[in-house]
Every structure is written in C-alpha cells, then in structure tokens.
Amino acid sequence: MVFMLKSVRPTIVAAFLVGLCQASLAQDYTLAAPGSESQVTATSKGATLFQNVRIFDGKSAALSAPSNVLVKGNIIERISVTPIAVDANADIRVIAAGGRVLMPGFIDAHWHSFMAATAMPLLTTADPSYLHILATRQAEATLMRGFTTVRDLGGPVFGLKRAIDEGTIKGPRIYPSGAMISQTSGHGDFRFPFELPRTPGGPLSQSETKGAAAIADSPDEVRLRAREQLRLGASQIKLMGGGGVSSQYNPIESTQFTEAEIRAAVEAAENWGTYVAVHAYTPRAIRQAIAAGVKCIEHGQLIDEPTAKLLAEKAIWWSLQPLIYDADVFARMTPVSQRKALEVFAGTENAYKLAKKYNIKTAFGTDILFNAGAATRQGAYLAQMVRWYTPAEALKMATADNGELMALSGFINPYPGKLGVVEVGALADLLLVEGNPLENIQLVADPDRNFLVVMKDGTIYKNTLSH
Numbered sequence: 001m002v003f004m005l006k007s008v009r010p011t012i013v014a015a016f017l018v019g020l021c022q023a024s025l026a027q028d029y030t031l032a033a034p035g036s037e038s039q040v041t042a043t044s045k046g047a048t049l050f051q052n053v054r055i056f057d058g059k060s061a062a063l064s065a066p067s068n069v070l071v072k073g074n075i076i077e078r079i080s081v082t083p084i085a086v087d088a089n090a091d092i093r094v095i096a097a098g099g100r101v102l103m104p105g106f107i108d109a110h111w112h113s114f115m116a117a118t119a120m121p122l123l124t125t126a127d128p129s130y131l132h133i134l135a136t137r138q139a140e141a142t143l144m145r146g147f148t149t150v151r152d153l154g155g156p157v158f159g160l161k162r163a164i165d166e167g168t169i170k171g172p173r174i175y176p177s178g179a180m181i182s183q184t185s186g187h188g189d190f191r192f193p194f195e196l197p198r199t200p201g202g203p204l205s206q207s208e209t210k211g212a213a214a215i216a217d218s219p220d221e222v223r224l225r226a227r228e229q230l231r232l233g234a235s236q237i238k239l240m241g242g243g244g245v246s247s248q249y250n251p252i253e254s255t256q257f258t259e260a261e262i263r264a265a266v267e268a269a270e271n272w273g274t275y276v277a278v279h280a281y282t283p284r285a286i287r288q289a290i291a292a293g294v295k296c297i298e299h300g301q302l303i304d305e306p307t308a309k310l311l312a313e314k315a316i317w318w319s320l321q322p323l324i325y326d327a328d329v330f331a332r333m334t335p336v337s338q339r340k341a342l343e344v345f346a347g348t349e350n351a352y353k354l355a356k357k358y359n360i361k362t363a364f365g366t367d368i369l370f371n372a373g374a375a376t377r378q379g380a381y382l383a384q385m386v387r388w389y390t391p392a393e394a395l396k397m398a399t400a401d402n403g404e405l406m407a408l409s410g411f412i413n414p415y416p417g418k419l420g421v422v423e424v425g426a427l428a429d430l431l432l433v434e435g436n437p438l439e440n441i442q443l444v445a446d447p448d449r450n451f452l453v454v455m456k457d458g459t460i461y462k463n464t465l466s467h
C-alpha cells in the first residue's frame with residue numbers, strides 16, 4: 001500500500017489523507033445531532049433556587065432543618081439555612097417549596113432500558129427500530145418515576161444514552177454495559193435450537209447483531225467482545241457467570257465461563273479503568289467470579305454464608321434485587337422460568353439477611369424485565385425494601401450507596417461528579433417530594449402524585465408546583 005502511494009502524485013496522496021481524516025471524524029461522536037435544537041435547552045439555562053426545603057441528603061437518617069438550595073448549571077452550588085439572596089435581574093427560577101422534602105434522584109443499579117417493559121416475544125421478533133422507539137418512551141417514564149440514573153446491565157442502549165445526554169429525548173443518565181457477554185448455552189445465549197451448531201467465524205445470531213448479547217467461548221473471544229463494548233462506550237462490562245431465570249436452556253445451578261475467561265474480561269475492563277459485573281446466583285458461580293477479579297456480583301440470591309463472608313472480606317459489591325413472588329410477573333413466565341424463579345424468590349430473604357449481617361456493600365436494583373406493568377412499579381420495588389431495612393437505609397441504598405457504585409467506572413465514568421447525594425458540588429439530580437419518605441417510604445411507589453419536581457443535571461423535567 002505504501003509502495004503504491006509513493007508512485008502517485010503528492011497532491012493525490014494529500015487528498016487521500018484528508019479523506020481518511022474525514023472518514024474517521026464521521027464515525028465518531030463529535031458531529032451534532034441532526035434535527036431541531038434540543039428540547040431541554042430552554043429549561044436548563046440559568047439556575048434554580050429551592051426555597052424552604054427539608055433535605056434528605058442521601059446518607060443521613062433524619063431530614064435537615066428548613067434550608068435553601070441553589071443549583072447553578074448542573075451542580076448544587078449552595079445549601080444554606082439562611083435565605084439565599086436572589087438578584088431580581090438574574091435568570092434564576094425560584095421554587096417556593098413550603099417545607100417539602102428535597103432528596104437525590106434515585107439510581108437503579110440493575111436496569112435494562114431496552115428490555116424492561118417490552119415482552120420477550122416482541123424482543124425476539126419485532127423490527128429493531130420499533131423496539132428502540134418503545135425503549136425511548138420507557139426512558140422518559142423511568143425519569144418521571146424519579147430514577148435519574150440507571151446502570152444498564154445489558155442491551156443495545158448506546159444510541160439511547162447518546163440521545164438522552166444530548167437532550168434529543170428525555171431519560172435518565174445511563175451507565176451502559178452494552179451486550180451481555182455469555183458462553184454458548186449460557187444465560188445470554190438467546191439462540192433457538194435450530195440455529196446450532198455455530199460455525200466458527202460464521203454469521204452472528206440476531207441477538208448479537210442487535211447488540212443485546214455477545215457469545216464468546218474462550219478467553220480470547222471474551223477479551224474481544226469486552227473490548228468491543230468498551231469501544232462502543234460501555235461504562236462497565238457485564239458477564240453471565242451462571243444460570244438465569246429468563247433463559248430457557250440453562251439450569252439455574254450451572255456455573256458459566258471458566259475463571260480464565262472471566263479474567264480476560266476483567267483485564268480488558270481494568271485496562272480501561274473500569275470493572276466487570278457478573279450475573280451469578282450460586283456460591284460456586286459467585287466464587288469463580290471473585291477469583292477472577294470481578295468487582296460486583298449481580299443477584300446472588302442462592303448464596304451461602306461463607307460466600308457472603310468472602311464478599312465482605314474482599315469488599316465486593318453485591319447488586320441485589322428484592323425479588324419476591326409477584327403474581328403478575330410470575331404469570332407471564334414460561335414454566336421453565338417459573339420453576340427457576342421460585343428458587344430465586346426463596347433465596348431473597350436469606351440474601352438480605354446475610355448482606356446485613358456482614359455489612360456487605362449492597363446496591364439496590366430492580367432487574368425488571370419484559371413487563372410494562374412491573375416497570376411502572378419500579379418505585380414500589382424500592383418501597384418493599386422495608387421488609388429488610390428501615391426506610392432511611394433503603395433510600396440511602398438507592399441514592400448515596402448506588403452513587404458510590406456508579407463511581408466504580410473510574411476514568412471512563414460517563415458522568416464524573418457526585419451522584420446520589422444532596423451536597424455542595426454534587427450533580428443536581430433532585431426530587432421534591434410531597435410528604436416525608438423517611439417516615440412513609442410508600443410515597444416513592446406513587447411518583448406521579450408524590451414527586452412534584454423532577455430535576456436531572458440541573459434541568460427540570462417535571463414541576464407541578466408552578467401554576
């Protein structure tokens with residue numbers, strides 16, 4: 001190639017190189033979004049002053065004294081018990097909160113933006129563009145439920161995240177994992193039996209081309225797939241380390257991948273400043289993931305006491321979901337999934353007991369899948385945490401604690417800054433609540449009625465106080 005270029009005129013070589021530059025620009029994310037100006041720009045300019053709020057700061061078990069909170073740009077700039085003076089000419093939106101509660105927006109540490117509210121048969125058969133439109137609508141609904149951040153544990157959401165971040169559509173901050181990396185026959189292998197055997201080097205299955213899953217069967221393949229997700233913008237890598245409920249072809253007791261395969265992903269992630277989260281229910285699957293260097297275990301309802309101790313000793317995050325029997329969710333499962341779900345539901349009680357006993361770093365997440373009705377109950381999942389925790393502990397987990405987990409993405413954190421707290425310098429993701437959720441956590445199960453203001457990144461997306 002070099003030899004051939006030498007033989008053509010320098011001007012042609014220059015034109016060729018300019019062409020290359022343009023090509024590399026065009027494939028990157030520096031180009032402006034097409035279409036009209038962002039719809040949120042108008043409300044994001046200037047500043048917002050919340051007057052007379054009592055603050056749940058994401059950590060403390062008690063509300064603050066009546067206070068005033070000034071948001072400038074996307075940052076909480078000032079918190080004061082004395083009035084904050086407002087220049088009449090300044091572009092400041094004043095919200096007279098009348099003593100209501102101001103708290104951090106919620107973080108769902110295990111969410112699937114693409115799949116939460118769309119039924120499985122649709123996901124496997126519908127036009128992908130239609131599925132992305134459904135996910136777009138669900139993203140706005142998620143934000144309106146007060147979830148200002150989600151850690152997305154699998155699914156094609158890079159485009160959705162981009163459109164949200166640039167203000168083209170409304171939705172939460174997304175920490176994307178991209179495709180869920182799975183071994184053949186693992187929890188992320190959604191192929192039909194007639195698609196097997198796979199020809200090495202042959203075409204990808206439809207869930208792979210969609211970006212929902214990536215099937216890998218050696219350390220080299222896992223490394224490649226992990227790096228691909230990082231290239232696309234994953235903030236952490238998701239691996240399927242054991243059997244799951246929604247998949248039909250693998251036992252819940254199965255351990256998936258080998259330690260060497262998981263370690264290949266861990267190396268790729270750590271070289272990129274981030275970490276691997278592994279789906280695992282059983283002690284064996286959890287222990288293999290820990291041995292391979294994984295920093296966060298997803299689910300883990302079938303854990304035993306020695307393995308819980310190990311999580312505590314190694315300061316591994318446990319991303320746990322309050323999965324208990326839900327008649328609506330159960331009724332929509334296949335018989336295979338129902339059998340597996342009953343095992344998991346039965347483990348939830350013990351899992352939270354151990355998480356508390358060993359003071360394990362525990363994240364709150366819902367993992368709602370394929371169910372539009374359940375998605376509307378995202379806040380109710382949080383409210384039912386009072387089976388095991390005080391309201392203050394549950395709310396802290398879904399705000400400040402989850403915010404700490406988000407920071408584990410290190411230097412590739414897509415939203416550097418403090419999340420999940422109301423404090424000076426933190427990112428301004430805020431809810432103004434009617435009533436005190438520290439006394440009555442059920443308030444968060446009815447966001448339409450009880451969340452009067454929803455702010456994300458300093459922008460107000462809902463305000464029913466200003467009539």
Ligand SMILES: [Zn+2]
Pocket residue numbers: 110112153367
């Ligand atoms: Zn999940």
